[in-house]
Structure formats: structure tokens, C-alpha cells
Amino acid sequence: MKTPVVEVSNVKKVYGKAGENQSYALNGVSFTIHEGEFVGIMGPSGSGKTTLLNVISTLDQATEGMVRIAGSDITKMKQGALSDFRSQKLGFIFQDFNLLENLTIYENIALPLSLQGVTSRQIGPKVQKVAETLGITAILHKNPAEVSGGQKQRCAAARALVHEPAIILGDEPTGALDSKNATSLLTAMTNLNQEHGVSIMLVTHDAYSASYCERILFIQDGEMYKEIHRQSSREDFYREILDVLADLGTTKA
Numbered sequence: 006m007k008t009p010v011v012e013v014s015n016v017k018k019v020y021g022k023a024g025e026n027q028s029y030a031l032n033g034v035s036f037t038i039h040e041g042e043f044v045g046i047m048g049p050s051g052s053g054k055t056t057l058l059n060v061i062s063t064l065d066q067a068t069e070g071m072v073r074i075a076g077s078d079i080t081k082m083k084q085g086a087l088s089d090f091r092s093q094k095l096g097f098i099f100q101d102f103n104l105l106e107n108l109t110i111y112e113n114i115a116l117p118l119s120l121q122g123v124t125s126r127q128i129g130p131k132v133q134k135v136a137e138t139l140g141i142t143a144i145l146h147k148n149p150a151e152v153s154g155g156q157k158q159r160c161a162a163a164r165a166l167v168h169e170p171a172i173i174l175g176d177e178p179t180g181a182l183d184s185k186n187a188t189s190l191l192t193a194m195t196n197l198n199q200e201h202g203v204s205i206m207l208v209t210h211d212a213y214s215a216s217y218c219e220r221i222l223f224i225q226d227g228e229m230y231k232e233i234h235r236q237s238s239r240e241d242f243y244r245e246i247l248d249v250l251a252d253l254g255t256t257k258a
């Protein structure tokens with residue numbers, strides 16, 4: 006039996022106050038991500054992707070429905086518990102890296118552990134381990150300004166991973182990278198997923214990035230539109246993704 010890591014059940018999100026112009030950004034979305042899966046979320050602009058990511062990442066609250074992460078129902082948690090939960094169970098990779106410029110790469114990666122009060126003696130081996138996995142041991146002593154965009158993003162991935170979260174959530178993590186660096190990040194994420202069993206959920210506009218996922222959920226107008234699984238090569242999956250995007254009436258979903 007595969008263990009569910011993210012369970013989203015009939016989630017609705019309404020923006021605006023009652024009586025005003027209310028609209029459903031999410032209108033009854035349900036799906037499950039299992040431990041060790043690499044899942045993409047795609048859909049046209051305004052379809053609800055960021056809203057969904059925010060609800061799952063505990064940054065925003067669902068109006069209705071249930072979101073369970075690693076067995077805990079986050080829709081029932083209070084603010085204080087939520088922020089602990091977020092820092093222990095979730096790892097984030099954003100488009101713009103979010104590295105602190107006046108800390109070294111090492112210190113940036115160590116940050117989630119320092120914030121949790123882990124001792125520096127325990128932090129060292131953990132940072133070394135993720136840095137090796139992501140191929141960035143040689144640049145740990147540098148500042149973010151001294152490394153390439155792709156290296157920065159692999160540092161951000163290491164930071165997202167160092168506290169061994171239940172799932173890594175990516176919001177357009179390749180958005181600011183050129184194609185070579187995007188490919189190296191996607192390869193690193195695939196390696197994390199396949200060799201280390203890390204669960205990943207990736208929101209992206211980009212069919213090329215999405216083709217590295219094993220399953221893609223498409224949303225449209227706040228509802229689940231379609232789900233596809235990678236059957237054979239990444240190249241075939243890429244073409245299949247483009248076909249679904251064309252059906253959705255857009256080439257840039």
C-alpha cells in the first residue's frame with residue numbers, strides 16, 4: 006500500500022466577502038499524492054494553481070474541504086501549530102531562489118535547521134549530505150552573488166530538503182533559469198525523487214519542466230480537468246502534455 010502524503014478533498018476557495026462579487030478560485034478539487042511521487046500541476050492563467058499551492062502550503066486557508074499532509078488535517082490547525090508544521094514538514098523552492106545574500110551558501114542551506122534550534126554539530130553532516138546529492142559541495146563557502154543561477158537554484162533545493170520534509174513544493178522553480186540550468190535543476194529533482202524517494206509537487210506553466218514529472222494534474226476554472234501519467238519516454242510525455250494544453254485552448258497554460 007502506498008502512503009498518501011498530500012490528500013486534497015473537495016477543496017473550495019472563494020475570494021471576496023459575502024454579498025460582494027464572489028468567485029470560486031477553487032471549486033471542489035480532490036486528488037491524492039503518494040509518498041515518493043513527482044507530480045506536476047498545470048492549467049491556464051487564472052485556473053487556480055497558485056491558490057491551490059498556497060492552500061497546500063498552509064499560506065492560505067481553504068473556504069471548504071479538507072487538506073491532509075503526512076496524515077495531519079491542516080484545515081483544522083491553529084496559526085502557531087501551522088507555522089511549526091510548515092517549517093518541519095514542508096520544503097519550498099520558488100522562482101526567485103529566495104537565498105539570503107549576506108549568508109554563505111552553507112548558511113543558507115542550514116537555515117531551516119538553525120531556525121528549528123538544531124545544534125551546529127548536528128547541522129554539519131546534514132548540509133554536507135544534501136550538498137553532495139545536489140552537486141554543490143565545492144561552492145558551500147561562497148555567497149549567492151558569486152554563483153550561477155542554476156547553482157543558486159540547486160542551493161534553494163538543498164535548503165528545501167535539508168530538514169527532510171514530507172514533500173517539496175515548487176512554484177515555477179525553473180522560471181528564472183536558462184535552459185541549461187533548468188535542465189540541471191530538473192535532473193537534480195528527478196534524482197532526489199528516484200534515488201532518495203523525495204515526494205515533489207511542482208506548479209509550472211512550462212511543458213518541458215512538466216515532462217520530468219511522472220503524473221500531471223491539469224486544472225481549469227478551479228476544477229480538475231484531466232490527469233495524465235508518463236507511460237514511456239520523457240519526449241513522448243512532453244508531446245502528450247502539449248496536446249492537453251492545446252485542448253485547454255492555450256499553448257502557455
Ligand SMILES: Nc1ncnc2c1ncn2[C@@H]1O[C@H](COP(=O)(O)OP(=O)(O)OP(=O)(O)O)[C@@H](O)[C@H]1O
Pocket residue numbers: 020021029030048049050051052053054055056057258
Ligand atoms: N487575493 C485574491 N483576491 C481575489 N481574487 C483572487 C486572489 N488571488 C487570486 N484570485 C483569483 O482567483 C483565480 C485563480 O488565481 P490563481 O492565482 O490561483 O491562478 P493561477 O492558475 O496561479 O494563474 P497564473 O498562471 O496566471 O499564475 C483567478 O481568477 C484570480 O483572479
Ligand SMILES: [Mg+2]
Pocket residue numbers: 054055056
Ligand atoms: Mg499562479
